[in-house]
Amino acid sequence: MKDLHVRLLALSLTLIGLGTAAYKAEVLGLPLTPDTTAEVWTVDMRVQLRGHGGPVRVDMPLPDSDTGFTRLQEEFIATAFSAITDGEGTERRAIWTARRARGRQTLYYRLQLTKGTTNLAQQLSPVPGYPEVPDYGEPQGAAVRGLLDSVRAESADIESFARRLVLRYNHPSGDDRVRLLRDGVTHAEGHVRNLIQILAGARIPARVAWTLELSKGMRAQHLQPWLQVHNERHWIIINPETGATGLPATRLLWGTGKRPTVHVEGAKVVEWGFAATRTQRGVLAVATQRAEDLGSLLVSLSLFSLPVQTQSVYRILLLVPVGALIVVLMRNIVGIQTFGTFMPVLIAMAFRETQLVVGITLFCLVVALGLLVRFYLERLRLLLVPRLAAVLVVVVLIMAVISVFSHRLGFDRALSVALFPMVILAMTVERMSVVWEEAGARDALQKGLGSLAVAVLAYLAMNQPQLAHLAFVFPELLLVVLAVALLLGRYTGYRLTELWRFRTALREWERP
Amino acid sequence: MNPFRRLRELGLVGMNRRNAAYILEHNPRRRYPLVDDKLLTKRLAEAAGIAVPKLLGVITSIRQLDALDTMLDGREDFVIKPTKGSGGNGIVVVTNRLGEHWRRASGLPLSRDELSYHVANILSGMHSLGGLPDRVMVEQRVRFDARFDAVSYRGVPDIRTVVYRGVPVMAMMRLPTHASDGKANLHLGGIGVGIDIADGHTTAAIWRDRPVRLHPDTLASVLDLEVPDWDRLLELAAQCQTLCGLGYLGVDLVLDQDYGPLVLELNARPGLSVQLANRAGLGPRLDAVDALKQIPHKACARAAIGREIASTCA
Numbered sequence: 001m002k003d004l005h006v007r008l009l010a011l012s013l014t015l016i017g018l019g020t021a022a023y024k025a026e027v028l029g030l031p032l033t034p035d036t037t038a039e040v041w042t043v044d045m046r047v048q049l050r051g052h053g054g055p056v057r058v059d060m061p062l063p064d065s066d067t068g069f070t071r072l073q074e075e076f077i078a079t080a081f082s083a084i085t086d087g088e089g090t091e092r093r094a095i096w097t098a099r100r101a102r103g104r105q106t107l108y109y110r111l112q113l114t115k116g117t118t119n120l121a122q123q124l125s126p127v128p129g130y131p132e133v134p135d136y137g138e139p140q141g142a143a144v145r146g147l148l149d150s151v152r153a154e155s156a157d158i159e160s161f162a163r164r165l166v167l168r169y170n171h172p173s174g175d176d177r178v179r180l181l182r183d184g185v186t187h188a189e190g191h192v193r194n195l196i197q198i199l200a201g202a203r204i205p206a207r208v209a210w211t212l213e214l215s216k217g218m219r220a221q222h223l224q225p226w227l228q229v230h231n232e233r234h235w236i237i238i239n240p241e242t243g244a245t246g247l248p249a250t251r252l253l254w255g256t257g258k259r260p261t262v263h264v265e266g267a268k269v270v271e272w273g274f275a276a277t278r279t280q281r282g283v284l285a286v287a288t289q290r291a292e293d294l295g296s297l298l299v300s301l302s303l304f305s306l307p308v309q310t311q312s313v314y315r316i317l318l319l320v321p322v323g324a325l326i327v328v329l330m331r332n333i334v335g336i337q338t339f340g341t342f343m344p345v346l347i348a349m350a351f352r353e354t355q356l357v358v359g360i361t362l363f364c365l366v367v368a369l370g371l372l373v374r375f376y377l378e379r380l381r382l383l384l385v386p387r388l389a390a391v392l393v394v395v396v397l398i399m400a401v402i403s404v405f406s407h408r409l410g411f412d413r414a415l416s417v418a419l420f421p422m423v424i425l426a427m428t429v430e431r432m433s434v435v436w437e438e439a440g441a442r443d444a445l446q447k448g449l450g451s452l453a454v455a456v457l458a459y460l461a462m463n464q465p466q467l468a469h470l471a472f473v474f475p476e477l478l479l480v481v482l483a484v485a486l487l488l489g490r491y492t493g494y495r496l497t498e499l500w501r502f503r504t505a506l507r508e509w510e511r512p
Numbered sequence: 513m514n515p516f517r518r519l520r521e522l523g524l525v526g527m528n529r530r531n532a533a534y535i536l537e538h539n540p541r542r543r544y545p546l547v548d549d550k551l552l553t554k555r556l557a558e559a560a561g562i563a564v565p566k567l568l569g570v571i572t573s574i575r576q577l578d579a580l581d582t583m584l585d586g587r588e589d590f591v592i593k594p595t596k597g598s599g600g601n602g603i604v605v606v607t608n609r610l611g612e613h614w615r616r617a618s619g620l621p622l623s624r625d626e627l628s629y630h631v632a633n634i635l636s637g638m639h640s641l642g643g644l645p646d647r648v649m650v651e652q653r654v655r656f657d658a659r660f661d662a663v664s665y666r667g668v669p670d671i672r673t674v675v676y677r678g679v680p681v682m683a684m685m686r687l688p689t690h691a692s693d694g695k696a697n698l699h700l701g702g703i704g705v706g707i708d709i710a711d712g713h714t715t716a717a718i719w720r721d722r723p724v725r726l727h728p729d730t731l732a733s734v735l736d737l738e739v740p741d742w743d744r745l746l747e748l749a750a751q752c753q754t755l756c757g758l759g760y761l762g763v764d765l766v767l768d769q770d771y772g773p774l775v776l777e778l779n780a781r782p783g784l785s786v787q788l789a790n791r792a793g794l795g796p797r798l799d800a801v802d803a804l805k806q807i808p809h810k811a812c813a814r815a816a817i818g819r820e821i822a823s824t825c826a
Contacts, residue, residue, distance in 0.1 A: 332528055381629040384636035434638065438601050439700060492529040499515050502524055502788065504723060506515055509522055509791055 006490045010483035017479030024474060031283040034469035038114050038286045040072065041214050042277045043252065045109040047262055048270040051101030056081070056267045058096040058107060061260035064089055068247045069113035072289050077108040090255050101267060114286050115249060125234050128207075131200040143177035144201045158204055158231040159245060166227065166243035169195060189259065192225040192240050205230040209237055210260055212252045212274055220273035223254050303475060311472075316349065318471040321481045323348050323458035328488050330454045335495030338451040339431050343424050347451070348458035350420045356459060358411070362402065362420065363452065369398045370429035371436070378433070392426040523793025525784060530760075534798065538677065538759020539780050546756045547778040551595040551649055553756070560755050562748060563774045565591075565766070566652040574635060577628055580650070589653040592627070594634040594646045600697045602639025604630060605653060605667065617667045617688075654774060657740060657767040662732035663705075665689050668766060670696050671707070671745065674782050674794065675761045678753040678807055680746050680818040681797040683707040684789040685714060685739070690729045698785045703727065705734050706790030709822035712742025716791045723791075745773040746818065750811040752778055796825045 024030045047058065062085065065071070076083035081096040096107055136144050151168060155161040169178055169191075185194055189208065196206040210223040227238040237247050247253060254260060262272050288304050303314050323345035330336045338344055351359035373394045377387055399420065428451070436444035461467060470477055499506070519526070525534075547553055557564045568590060569583040584590060588609050594602040604627075605617035614622040631648050633639065640646040656668045663669070667688030674682045684704045691701030698704050703724065705717040714737045717724050727734050739745065749763040752775060762782025765773050787793050800821045801807075808814055 335527070381632075383632060384638050443699070490532055492526075492532045494516050494519055494524075494526040495528060498519070498524075498526045501721070501784075502519055502522075504718065504721060504788060505522055505524060505791075505793075506518055508723060 003490050006486050010486045013479045013483040013486070017476045017483070020476040021474040024476075029283070029287040030473050031287065032470070034465050036283045037280045038283045040279050040281045040286060041069070041113045041252075042279065043111045043113060043212070043214065044275045045111075045272070046220075046275060047107040047264075047272040049101065049105045049107070049264060049267040050270055051098075051103060051105055051267040053100055053102040054266050056096075056098045056101040056105075057265040058094075058267075059263040059265075060094045060096065060107070060109060061255060061262070062092040062094050062109065063111070063252070063254045064092065064256070066253065067113065068251065068253050069115060072112040072114055072286060073110075074112070075108075075110040077110060078106065080105060081107060083107075090257060104270070105267070113252065125230070127230060127232055128205050130203045131205060133203065134197055134200050136197075136201070140181060143180045144198050147175075147177045147181070147198065148202050152202070158229060159236055161202070162199065162204065162206070162227070162229040162236070162238055163243040163245060165198065166195065166238055166240060169198075170241055170243070188240070189225045192227050195227055195240060199229065207235075207256050208259075209256050210254045211237075211247070212254055212276075213248075214250045214252055214276045214278070216276075216278045219275045220271065221275070222273055223260060225259075228256060303472060315468060315472050316352070318475055318478065319462040319468060320345060320349075321478050322467060322471065323462050325481050325485060326458040326461050327454055328485055330457065332488055332491055333495060335497030336450040336454055337447045338454050339428050339435075339447055340424070340451075343428060344451050344455035344458050346421045346424050347455035348462055351455065351459040352463060354420075356456065359459070360452065360456065363425075363455075365402060366395060366398050366420065366425055367429055367432065367448065370395050370425065371433055374429050374433040378437070388426065388430055391429050392423065395422055395426045395429065520795075523795035524787055525794040525798070527784065530784060534676070534760040535781060539761075540757070543757045544780050547758065547761075547780045549595050550593060550597075550777050551647065553778050554649075554651075556755055557752075557775055560751070562751055562755065563771060565654055565768070565771075565774050565776065568650040568652060570595075571631060571635070571648040571650070574632055577631060580627070580631065583650055591651050591653050592630065592634070593649045593651065594639045595649050596640040596644070596646050597634075598640075600695045600700070602630075602634050603695070607653065619666055654766045654768045654776070655770065657769050659740065660687075660737070660767070662730055663687050663703075663727045663734050663737070665727070665729040667692070667695060670776055671739065671765045671767070672779075672782065672786060673746070673749040673763045673765065674786055675749050675753050675763055676798050676801050677759050678750055678811075678814045679801045679804075679821065680709060680749045680763075680815060681801060681821060682786050682790055682792070682794055683709055683746075683749075684786045687727065687734065689719070689727070698783075698789075703734060704785050704789030705737075706786075706792070707739060709746070710819045712739040712745070713737065714739070716789065718785070718788045721788070740767065741772050743815070746815040747811050748773050748775060750814040750818070753814075754811070792825070797821050800825065 025032055045060070047060065049056065049058070058081070062074075076094060076096070078096060078098075080101050081098045083094050083096045086093050086095055094109060098105070135141075147165070147168065151161060151164045155164045168175065169182070181194060181198065182191070185191055192208050196208070199206040206227060206229045209226040209228040211226045212221065212223055225240065227240045228235045229238060230236075236245050237253070238245050262269060288302075303311060306314065324342060327338070327342060327344055331338070331341075347359075347363060354362060370391060374391055377390055382390065399422065428448075432444050432448055435447060545552065546556065551567075551570060554564050554567060568587070569579065571577065571580065589605075589607050591606070592602075592604040597603065604622070606614045606622060607617050608615040610621060612624060614627065616622050634646055634648045637645045654668050656664060660669055664687050669685055669687045671683060671685050673680050684706050686696035686698060687703040687705060688696045689701050689703060696702045698718075701720065703717055703719045705714045707713070708715050714735055717734045719728060725733055725735055745765055745767070748765060752763045753759075753761055756778055758778070758780055760780075760782070762779035764776040764779065766776050768774050784794070801817075804817070808817070
C-alpha cells in the first residue's frame with residue numbers, strides 16, 4: 001500500500017518534471033545544452049523627417065508576423081513622437097504622432113529577430129481566388145500565350161511552371177516574345193508585376209513579396225520585390241531573378257502586395273531605409289526573452305527573474321540535490337559508509353573551487369593534521385564542547401598555514417582552501433578520532449575513505465556543465481530527482497557491499 | 513549465478529529491507545526514547561517485573577562526581593554506562609578494587625582520575641547518540657554463569673535475541689575476546705554464536721566474519737553448549753515487546769550466576785550479523801510471523817511460537 005503510494009507519487013512527480021521541462025524545451029525553445037548561441041538580427045527602419053513646427057502624423061507599414069524569423073522584440077524609438085500600432089497581419093501599421101515637430105526628427109522602428117523554427121513554405125493558406133486572364137492587347141497577348149505554352153510544356157506543376165517562367169523571363173537569349181514583354185520596364189518592381197501579369201494568363205495567383213536582404217552592418221537599404229506564387233496549398237516565394245524558391249536564411253519577408261511606403265502628414269521625409277546589425281547571443285537569453293514576450297508564466301516566475309548575483313548562488317544550490325542523490329545511491333545501493341550523511345556534498349562543493357586533485361590533497365592534509373592534534377588533545381582530557389572548539393581552532397590554523405606555505409611555493413590554487421567548510425572538517429576530525437578510538441583504525445580509515453570517495457563522485461556529478469545547465473534552466477527536473485529519492489526510500493533490495501558482508505553465507509552455506 | 517538472487521534464496525535480510533520493511537514499519541519513532549534511554553528502559557522493566565541488573569546510582573552532572581565515591585563504597589565491581597550510548601560505546605566494566613584504583617575487565621588498571629574523566633566524557637555526550645549531553649548509570653556487574661567461563665575472555669557474554677512482533681525469532685550469544693577488549697560487540701571482534709531458538713543449544717559461530725568452532729583465546733569449543741534457563745530467557749525476551757511496543761526489537765540478555773536471566777538493554781535497530789552466526793536468514797522466520805493470523809498476548813505463548821517457527825525453518 002505504502003509502496004504503491006510512493007510509486008504513484010514518484011510517477012506523478014516525474015511526469016510533472018519531465019512534462020514541464022519538455023514544454024520549456026520544445027515550445028519555449030530553452031536549450032537543453034549549455035553554450036549554444038543564436039544569431040540575433042537587429043533591424044532598424046529609420047525615417048528622417050524635417051518638421052515645420054506643426055502637428056505631424058507618420059504612417060509606417062510594419063512587417064507581418066510571418067517574416068521567416070522569430071520576432072524577439074520590437075521597439076519604437078523617437079524623442080518627440082508617440083507611437084501606436086494599428087491593424088492586423090499584412091495591414092499592421094505604426095502611427096506616430098507629435099503635436100509639434102520642428103527641424104530634423106528621426107524615427108526608429110527597431111526589430112529584434114532570430115531564425116526561428118517556423119517555415120514559411122509549410123504554412124497552409126487558402127487559395128486567394130484565381131485571377132481573370134487580363135487583356136494584354138496585341139502583340140503582347142500572343143507573346144504571353146506563346147511563352148506560357150512553351151513554359152507549360154517544360155513544367156510539371158505550378159512551382160516548376162513559375163520557376164521556369166522566371167528563368168525564361170530573365171534569360172531571353174533570342175526569344176523575341178520575352179524581349180517584347182520586358183520592353184519598357186526598368187525597375188525590379190515592374191518586372192515582378194510583369195511576371196504576375198503573365199502568370200495571370202495561366203490563371204495562377206501571384207503577388208509581390210517585399211523582402212529585405214540582411215547583411216552585417218548594412219545601412220539605408222530598401223525593400224526588394226520578390227515574387228510569390230500560390231500553388232493551391234500555400235504561397236511559394238521565388239527570387240524574381242534566379243527563379244530559386246524559398247526564402248534564404250538571411251532574407252526577411254516584410255510584407256506582401258502594395259509597396260510598403262511611409263506616409264507623412266505635416267512634415268517632409270528626408271530619407272528612409274533599413275539598417276541591420278548581427279549579434280551572437282546565448283540561445284538561453286533569446287529563448288527567455290521570447291518567452292517573456294509570449295507572456296509565459298513559467299519563465300516570468302523562473303530563476304531568471306532573480307537578480308544576477310542570486311542566480312549564481314542558485315546555480316550552485318540547485319546542484320546540491322544532485323549531490324544528495326549521489327549520497328543516497330552510494331549509501332543505499334552500494335552501501336558505502338560516510339562520516340555524516342551530507343558531509344560529502346559539502347566537501348564536493350568545496351572541491352568545485354579548489355579543483356579535484358588539490359582538493360583531495362588539502363582534505364587529506366587537513367584531516368590528517370587535525371587527527372594528530374586531536375589525538376594529542378585526547379591526552380589532556382578535555383570536555384566535549386571545548387575540545388570541539390579546540391579542534392576547530394586548530395583546523396582553521398592548519399588551513400591558514402597551508403595557504404601561506406602554498407602561496408610561497410607558488411601554488412595559488414591551494415589558497416581556495418578557505419572555502420572548505422571548516423566546521424564540517426572539524427566535526428569530521430572529531431568523529432573520525434572517536435571511531436578510531438572505539439572501533440579501531442580500520443573502521444575510521446574505511447569511513448574516511450568512503451566519505452572522500454563519495455565526495456569525489458558528488459563533485460564529478462556536480463561539476464558536469466550539462467547537469468548544471470539542466471538544473472538551472474529546468475529546475476523542475478529536480479522533481480525527478482525527488483521521485484528517485486522517494487523510490488529509493490522504499491528500496492528493500494540488497495546493497496552491493498552486502499555481497500562482501502554476507503560472503504561466508506554465499507560461499508559456505510548449503511542451498512536451502 | 514546472480515549473487516543477489518542467491519542471498520534472497522538464503523533468506524538473508526539486508527540493511528535496506530530491515531530498515532524499510534521492519535524498522536520503519538513496526539517501530540514507531542515515539543517509542544524510541546524508551547529504548548534509547550537505558551535508564552528509562554530499566555525503570556520500565558523494573559515496574560513490569562522484568563529482571564534487570566540492579567541500578568547502583570545515576571550521575572547527572574559533573575557536580576555529582578563526588579557521589580560516585582559513596583555509590584561505590586565497599587563495592588568490588590560495577591559497570592559504568594552512558595544512558596544513551598550505542599553499540600557498547602562508553603561502557604566500562606570494573607571487576608576489582610586495587611587499593612585506590614580499579615581494575616577493568618580487560619585487565620587494565622583504571623585510576624580514580626581516569627574514571628572521573630570517563631564519567632565527565634559520558635556526561636558531555638561523547639559516547640551518546642547525536643553527541644547530546646547524557647547521564648551516567650552505575651549498575652551491578654553481572655557475573656556471568658560460570659559454565660561459560662571457558663568461552664569468554666575478560667568480559668561478559670550476552671545473548672542477543674531478535675523479537676519480531678513479540679515473537680523471538682533468532683538469537684545469538686556474543687562472546688568477548690582479547691581483540692574486543694572485553695566487549696561483546698561483533699564489529700569490535702567479539703564472537704557471534706548462533707543459538708537454536710527451539711532448545712537453546714549453540715549451533716554455529718562466526719568471528720570476524722568467518723565461521724569458527726573454537727574460542728580464539730581460550731581454544732574451547734563454542735558449539736553445542738546448552739544455555740541454561742532457556743525457556744525463561746525466551747519468555748523474558750518476548751515480554752520486552754509489550755514493555756516498549758517496538759515490533760522489531762533486539763533484546764540483550766545476560767545470565768547471572770545468582771539471578772538467572774536479566775535484561776541488559778533493548779535495541780530498536782538490531783543488526784544483521786545474527787544471521788551469519790546462525791547460518792540462517794531471518795527472512796523465512798519473519799515471513800512466518802507475518803503469516804500468523806493472530807499473535808497471542810501471553811509472552812510464554814509467543815515464545816512457544818518462536819520455538820515452533822525456528823524448528824520448521826531450520
